[in-house]
Amino acid sequence: MLALCLPWTARAVAPQGDAPSPLTLWYLQPAAGGMNEALPIGNGRMGALLYGGAADERIVFNESSLWTGDKNPGGDYGKMGSYQKFGEIDFDQPAIYSATHYRRDLDLASSTAHVRYDANGVTYHREYFASNPAQVIVARYTADRPGAYTGALSLAGAHDEKIAVSGAHRMTFSGKLSNGMAYEAQLQVIVDGGTSKIDGSTISIDRASSVTLILGAATNYVMDYARNYQGGDPHPALTQQVDAASQSPYDTLRRRHIADYGTLFQRVSLDLGKTSSDRRALPTDARKILAGQGDDPELEQLLYQYGRYLLLSCSRPGSLPSNLQGIWNDSNTPPWSSDYHTDLNIEMDYWPVEVANLPECAEPLFDLVDSQIPSWRVLTQADPEYKLASGAQPTMGWDTRASFNVTGGMGWLWIKTTNAWLLQSYWEHYAFTGDKEFLRKRAYPLMKEICQFWGAELKTLPDGRLVVPNGWSPEHGSFEDGVSFNQELVWDLFTNDIAASKALDIDADDRARIAALRDKLLTPKIGHWGQLQEWVEDKDDPNDHHRHTSHLIGVYPGHEFSVQETPAIMDAAKVSLLHRGNIGDVTEWVYPWRAAQFARMRDGDGADRQLTQFFAARNSCVNLFGLLGDVTPPVMQIDGNFGVTAAMSEMLLQSQNDGIDLLPALPMSWRTGSITGLRARGGFVVDESWRSGALKSVTVHSAASAALTLRYKRKSVALTFKPGQTIRLDGSLTRQ
Ligand code: FUC
DSSP, X not given: OXXXXXXXXXXXXXXXXXXXXXXXXXESSOOOSGGGTSEEEEOSSEEEEEOXXXXXXXXXXXXXXXXXXXXXXXXXXXXXXXXXXXXXXXXXXXXXXXXXXXXXXXXXXXXXXXXXXXXXXXXXXXXXXXXXXXXXXXXXXXXXXXXXXXXXXXXXXXXXXXXXXXXXXXXXXXXXXXXXXXXXEEEEEEEESSEEEEETTEEEEEEEXXXXXXXXXXXXXXXXXXXXXXXXXXXXXXXXHHHHHHHSOHHHHHHHHHHHHHHHHTTOEEEOOOOOHHHHTXXXXXXXXXXXXXXXXXXXXXXXXXXXXXXXXXXXXXXXXXXXXXXXXXXXXOGGGGOEETTTHHHHHTSHHHHTTOGGGGHHHHHHHHHHHHHHHHHHHHOGGGOOXXXXXXXXXXXXXXXXXXXXXXXXXXXXXXXXXXXXXXXXXXXXXXXXXXIIIIIHHHHHHHHHHHHHHOEEOTTSOEEOTXXXXXXXXXEETTOHHHHHHHHHHHHHHHHHHHHHTOXXXXXXXXXXXXXXXXXXXXXXXXOBOSSSSSOOOTTOOOXXXXXXXXXXXXXXXXXXXXXXHHHHHHHHHHHHTTOTTOOTTHHHHHHHHHHHTTOHHHHHHHHHHTTSTTTBOTTXXXXXXXXXXXXEOSHHHHHXXXXXXXXXXXXXXXXXXXXXXXXXXXXXXXXEEXXXXXXXXXXXXXXXXXXXXXXXXXXXXXXXEEEETTEEEXXXXXXXXXXXXXXXXXXX
16 A cells, blocks of 8 residues: 655555555545535536545535426526526435545546545445436445444435435435426445344444445436426336346446446547656645646646546536536536536537547537427517617527526526527537538538527617627627627637538538628727727727636637737737736636637647646636636636636647647747547547657547648648548658
């Protein structure tokens, strides 16, 4: 067993004899500070927060569809409903009054979490995972001596449900929310050795050698407007899942889980260099404090992969997409209802999916948006905000307010052009995967509808320019015509639509019409202090430090502006970005967005300075979840985690400008390293390695026959691929 000497509290001991892997979050104390410290696991649909107390185990669990709320026709935010906590499991072991050698960890490589400690001469181990193939959460408690577990195990719902316990140790609860949503949880408790008995709603365990928990949870929610988002009784399928998992040997469940997760997670590996052994010997919370000063490439690497881990844990096919907290929530009144925020947050959640090689994780977003659109159409077309110049209401199209739920409802202000922003993810999915079926059947029809919608809604200025009327630059300024954010998003939609109809070889007339409209769109101007104007009027305040950089959406995640084609605009965008500074309400998601924008400006050190800020106590939690530090009290929020993964990918590879740019924004601090498995538009998979800040080798794989321009600094090379071909080049782009 590896023992690390630490300067303070305790001796850190790796669980089960393994050395801590660089992809492990680990701590020497249980989570005391709520969900900001608990370790998250999830299978996409179900999630759990592990608090890891030695004597008082606590597992809070969630299921992605447990939502109050309905269609909320008036858009009143207070009535929109909220994402709910599902329940929790507690296991009290009164005889464990002093534990030593405590350690808990989360291993991102295997998606398993652990707790270990010594007490009363016994070494205790726990292991937890959330299995996607089995659709259950599993926890197993073992010890190095037989009969070590004595205590009371209980299950509780978050809505005062009655708990039933069967003679076979199946604990269940079920209920119905005020909107009619039915739900149920089942926990199978498998006790090995000793005795156990049912004590009211708890199970008392006496001198057991091991305990295994199999937890299932489900609702009757369906992503189907026609059924008012409610399907059949969740009980039969849930029972079948928990039965099947309970009958499966633990090792089989574990092996299947690790294989399923590993296939996806291992597609990308990142090496940013070695952290010193002194620093590496520290637990994650101590390292996080020091990481703001740099010099911990392995922690940056871990943060990159944490974004991928969290996506796989909260957004797998069949689940709902990531909300403001992913899937994890320990309250029935979470901040902002733990909803789907459209003016930045849900979009950022999906920025890494394609480039960081997890395209399956985008499916929940498409499924949910598709299922909400019938309701959004009704609400949008009826709203006076979208009245046409003729005075009539539109008869097609949809947009969203700043927030939406899962039952067709929205809340707060209309954020015009979020339709275009949401559809950007659909287009990018095609651009990266080349999936024409997806483009033809799902993406393009929606893009075409929203192009027509904006074709009807755009207002013509006296000089013939077209503007989005009465828009808002989230969450900044007044409502007015031609806001840069809106203009850039409509440009993005029109441009992607033109490319989509070309790829599908359809609608040539429409394409020409959309291209003509796009050319008439008012484009953002450069203002009197060299900034990119946020509004039509040159009124940006150079001392304004607002957190949103909405007017730079055409830099990232859009691609209207680039250093190659619009260098003057990129310079102006940089002036704007630098003036925003890092003060005021700048926190959490703000840093990765700015990092990605700096990356598009080819400023690697600028991007890295933003990323490093994410480690600050004000911007991320002890468990490395994002932390919104500008509200009181600060609250956990997940978008920044996904933003970090997206921004770091963007520093290493870009493909938005016809071709691939290698290491476009490599910072000084990542001197030597490598990445494998990044994806680029056009269906390419790319590995890169670099030494002393310079490209050393690159490998590009193409599934289809394709032509590609590869660029590095001032060099470029044109390549032609046969289907399935892999091409290797050295740092001077010479083929090997
Ligand atoms: C947007 C952001 C806030 C916060 C909220 C949930 O309104 O401006 O910072 O992230 O979403």
